Amino acid sequence: MINLIKENVQYVKGIGPKRAAKLNRLGIYTVKDLLYYFPRQFEDRSTIKKIIQLEDEEKATIKAVITNIESYSPKKGMVLTRVDVKDDTGFAKLVFFNREYIKNTFRAGDGILVFGKVKRSGNFVELTSCEIEYRSKDPKTTGKVMPVYPLSYGITNRDISGMIRNVFDSREIAIPEYMPKHLIEKYRLCSIDYAIKNIHFPKDKAALKVALYRLIFEELLILQLGLFMFKGGKGDEKGIVFENSEKVEEVLKRLPFKLTAAQTRALNEINADMCSDIVMSRLVQGDVGSGKTVVAMIALANCVFNGYQGAMMAPTEILAQQHFESFSEILEPMGIKIALLTGSVSKKNKEKMLYEIASGETDIVIGTHALIEDNVEFSNIGLVITDEQHRFGVRQRGRLSSKGKNPDMMVMTATPIPRTLALILYGDLDISVIDELPPGRQKIETMAVEKKKRDKVYSTLVRKEVDKGRQVYIVCPLVEESETLDLKSATETVEELKHEYFPDLRLGLLHGKMRPSEKDEIMNAFKNKEIDILVSTTVIEVGVNVPNATLMIIENAERFGLAQLHQLRGRVGRGKHKSYCVLIYGSKSDVCAKRMEIMEDTNDGFKISEKDLEIRGPGEFFGTMQHGVPQLKVANLFKHMKILKTVQHEARIMISEDPKLEKAENRMIKNEIMEKFSNINEDIYLN
Numbered sequence: 133m134i135n136l137i138k139e140n141v142q143y144v145k146g147i148g149p150k151r152a153a154k155l156n157r158l159g160i161y162t163v164k165d166l167l168y169y170f171p172r173q174f175e176d177r178s179t180i181k182k183i184i185q186l187e188d189e190e191k192a193t194i195k196a197v198i199t200n201i202e203s204y205s206p207k208k209g210m211v212l213t214r215v216d217v218k219d220d221t222g223f224a225k226l227v228f229f230n231r232e233y234i235k236n237t238f239r240a241g242d243g244i245l246v247f248g249k250v251k252r253s254g255n256f257v258e259l260t261s262c263e264i265e266y267r268s269k270d271p272k273t274t275g276k277v278m279p280v281y282p283l284s285y286g287i288t289n290r291d292i293s294g295m296i297r298n299v300f301d302s303r304e305i306a307i308p309e310y311m312p313k314h315l316i317e318k319y320r321l322c323s324i325d326y327a328i329k330n331i332h333f334p335k336d337k338a339a340l341k342v343a344l345y346r347l348i349f350e351e352l353l354i355l356q357l358g359l360f361m362f363k364g365g366k367g368d369e370k371g372i373v374f375e376n377s378e379k380v381e382e383v384l385k386r387l388p389f390k391l392t393a394a395q396t397r398a399l400n401e402i403n404a405d406m407c408s409d410i411v412m413s414r415l416v417q418g419d420v421g422s423g424k425t426v427v428a429m430i431a432l433a434n435c436v437f438n439g440y441q442g443a444m445m446a447p448t449e450i451l452a453q454q455h456f457e458s459f460s461e462i463l464e465p466m467g468i469k470i471a472l473l474t475g476s477v478s479k480k481n482k483e484k485m486l487y488e489i490a491s492g493e494t495d496i497v498i499g500t501h502a503l504i505e506d507n508v509e510f511s512n513i514g515l516v517i518t519d520e521q522h523r524f525g526v527r528q529r530g531r532l533s534s535k536g537k538n539p540d541m542m543v544m545t546a547t548p549i550p551r552t553l554a555l556i557l558y559g560d561l562d563i564s565v566i567d568e569l570p571p572g573r574q575k576i577e578t579m580a581v582e583k584k585k586r587d588k589v590y591s592t593l594v595r596k597e598v599d600k601g602r603q604v605y606i607v608c609p610l611v612e613e614s615e616t617l618d619l620k621s622a623t624e625t626v627e628e629l630k631h632e633y634f635p636d637l638r639l640g641l642l643h644g645k646m647r648p649s650e651k652d653e654i655m656n657a658f659k660n661k662e663i664d665i666l667v668s669t670t671v672i673e674v675g676v677n678v679p680n681a682t683l684m685i686i687e688n689a690e691r692f693g694l695a696q697l698h699q700l701r702g703r704v705g706r707g708k709h710k711s712y713c714v715l716i717y718g719s720k721s722d723v724c725a726k727r728m729e730i731m732e733d734t735n736d737g738f739k740i741s742e743k744d745l746e747i748r749g750p751g752e753f754f755g756t757m758q759h760g761v762p763q764l765k766v767a768n769l770f771k772h773m774k775i776l777k778t779v780q781h782e783a784r785i786m787i788s789e790d791p792k793l794e795k796a797e798n799r800m801i802k803n804e805i806m807e808k809f810s811n812i813n814e815d816i817y818l819n
């Protein structure tokens with residue numbers, strides 16, 4: 133049987149090479165691909181409505197009797213057929229384009245069961261895009277739950293249904309079961325055969341539910357098992373056993389503040405890992421401004437006090453520079469030597485730096501991607517930290533770790549996501565959550581303002597903050613003006629502000645196309661209060677810390693996702709002053725209104741990322757990450773969170789008992805995993 137499933141789809145009755153070529157473009161090559169080409173949604177045609185109940189714009193099924201049929205040609209090549217029908221509650225018109233056969237097949241007095249899109253205006257009811265479900269004098273059978281497939285390349289829903297029907301009709305197809313038996317029994321999953329048949333031709337709503345449950349379960353299980361298998365769970369290799377150095381107390385004393393309870397808790401968890409012989413793999417999650425950096429710094433200091441080197445990789449040069457400065461201020465006086473390694477270090481300096489890192493003279497290296505280049509060698513690295521890991525790939529993180537012998541590893545992120553999703557994004561890491569902001573932080577007052585009121589925001593709010601001695605960020609979606617997009621650009625905004633609003637103030641411009649040294653210069657000037665208003669693109673999004681900045685204005689706020697708006701907003705409210713965020717939007721869409729409302733209502737990153745997921749769906753939310761794993765066809769990481777949790781629990785057990793899934797009961801599902809993951813370019817997958 134299995135061979136039939138792997139057979140080229142072109143040999144299925146009614147397909148042939150021409151249609152097969154079209155199917156190929158939908159990613160369908162084999163019979164199996166066709167059977168696994170799942171509907172995007174289902175239309176419930178099983179409920180029959182009376183004409184009187186029909187609502188404008190809805191899609192519905194009616195059972196009616198034909199009273200009249202007329203065909204005419206409004207223009208060359210087009211035939212319009214109008215079928216008048218009635219039921220015991222009213223009258224309706226059915227409209228068909230280019231379906232001449234209707235006039236020859238039907239007569240007045242025939243019964244018809246028809247599904248279509250309703251247009252209603254008072255008592256006038258019309259159904260368009262009609263599909264005839266049954267025709268007979270008295271259609272007793274009801275319409276079904278109909279699959280709707282994701283289509284293109286001239287293939288219709290009917291085509292796909294027909295082809296799949298042919299597969300089942302013309303040959304003995306039985307899909308061999310690959311789900312481990314213990315899971316089928318424990319969760320009462322239906323067989324794969326039943327699931328496939330019922331997802332394409334649901335017997336009824338209940339059967340569809342059973343089929344979907346099985347397929348969602350399976351899809352998530354394959355994804356999670358694959359990720360565990362390929363990313364590797366926590367290894368059993370022995371790590372370095374650090375001691376909790378007394379000198380850490382001295383570091384704490386040098387800080388201008390006391391750690392929050394949440395920071396202390398995270399540090400204790402990190403310490404416990406570092407002092408054990410297990411290699412640490414820990415994710416530190418904390419909302420913007422919660423103080424993750426200092427936690428990283430203390431862990432690195434402790435590593436150095438134990439005689440090892442540490443490294444921290446940041447996603448941008450600005451951020452690496454900032455960490456370098458804040459770490460140096462506290463740690464250098466204690467004799468710790470810190471280096472900053474980025475792409476813009478001159479060749480000569482770099483050589484010296486690399487030598488000092490390799491010889492062990494340098495204790496802590498902070499840098500960007502430059503850190504993972506081959507020529508960076510450490511003498512004895514004990515702890516590697518990546519900041520904002522979602523910008524790096526799994527392999528990049530791995531590359532940094534591989535520069536030592538089982539160093540402890542820590543990842544920091546400001547995107548608070550549910551545990552279940554973190555497991556998919558980050559693999560099997562332990563998680564510490566910093567769920568408390570430093571004392572004295574006030575809620576960032578957020579206002580969404582229509583584009584036409586921008587003037588007022590500039591002339592009142594901006595002026596007020598600057599007069600108080602505070603600083604302002606203005607974020608624009610583009611660097612330069614665009615002819616095609618009506619979006620605010622950073623360069624244009626600076627000019628406008630300079631000439632029309634604030635000729636007396638000091639303005640700065642920051643964007644990704646500038647040279648690193650220029651960026652540094654501007655950032656330093658802003659930090660040193662030499663710039664009042666910094667107009668920027670999203671290069672300031674992650675981590676930038678200037679506590680005197682209290683007003684953030686985001687132009688074309690509708691262009692950004694919620695999580696990104698939250699990150700941007702997090703650049704203010706980082707000190708003791710009351711801070712504000714103004715979201716200027718130019719869209720009238722409902723989604724935009726909803727997004728703005730959420731931002732106004734809450735400052736809680738966790739709630740925001742949940743909403744973001746809900747609005748955008750996990751595909752977009754995970755961005756590039758989704759390119760790297762098999763596409764989900766039926767499961768939705770957000771909607772099916774409960775199933776995901778169950779699946780993760782089971783996957784973890786399976787992997788711990790059989791890490792490579794080699795036992796007889798797991799071999800079949802392993803084949804499925806290999807097949808799904810094999811289509812993925814490893815580079816993309818890992819990055």
Ligand SMILES: Nc1ncnc2c1ncn2[C@@H]1O[C@H](COP(=O)(O)OP(=O)(O)OP(=O)(O)O)[C@@H](O)[C@H]1O
Nearest residue numbers: 389390391392420421422423424425426546570675
């Ligand atoms: N316990 C504390 N008490 C007072 N201020 C603190 C405390 N911890 C950190 N800070 C200060 O809070 C600000 C934000 O800290 P930090 O930059 O570490 O945040 P973060 O969690 O990395 O935020 P982001 O994700 O936005 O980069 C810094 O100015 C830092 O000095």
